[in-house]
Amino acid sequence: MRKTKNTIVNEGRPRAEIPEIFVKTTNAMRAEYARAHLRVKGGKYVYLAWKDGDRVRNFYLGQKRNRALPTSGARAGDRGRRRADQVSISVGQNGKKSKR
Numbered sequence: 001m002r003k004t005k006n007t008i009v010n011e012g013r014p015r016a017e018i019p020e021i022f023v024k025t026t027n028a029m030r031a032e033y034a035r036a037h038l039r040v041k042g043g044k045y046v047y048l049a050w051k052d053g054d055r056v057r058n059f060y061l062g063q064k065r066n067r068a069l070p071t072s073g074a075r076a077g078d079r080g081r082r083r084a085d086q087v088s089i090s091v092g093q094n095g096k097k098s099k100r
Contacts, residue, residue: 021048022034025052035051040064045063046062047059
């Protein structure tokens with residue numbers, strides 16, 4: 001006998017609706033709207049794609065951001081301050097630096 005999988009659903013938070021994206025296309029003398037979607041090509045290039053009659057049109061939007069890289073250097077700055085606090089350099093009366 002196979003057991004059925006139980007899924008946990010959080011009923012307290014409503015799910016967001018997927019937004020619809022449309023592109024204005026011009027055919028002869030009238031304007032029409034075509035449904036569009038985002039497409040990622042090559043792993044990092046983002047395009048807006050839609051069908052215009054029998055053809056598929058693409059519009060380049062830019063490169064995808066690399067979210068694996070750290071965006072804030074706060075930790076590196078803290079370490080530098082700690083090292084500076086440990087080794088203090090002061091200027092004496094004769095103008096020469098001396099380590100304490």
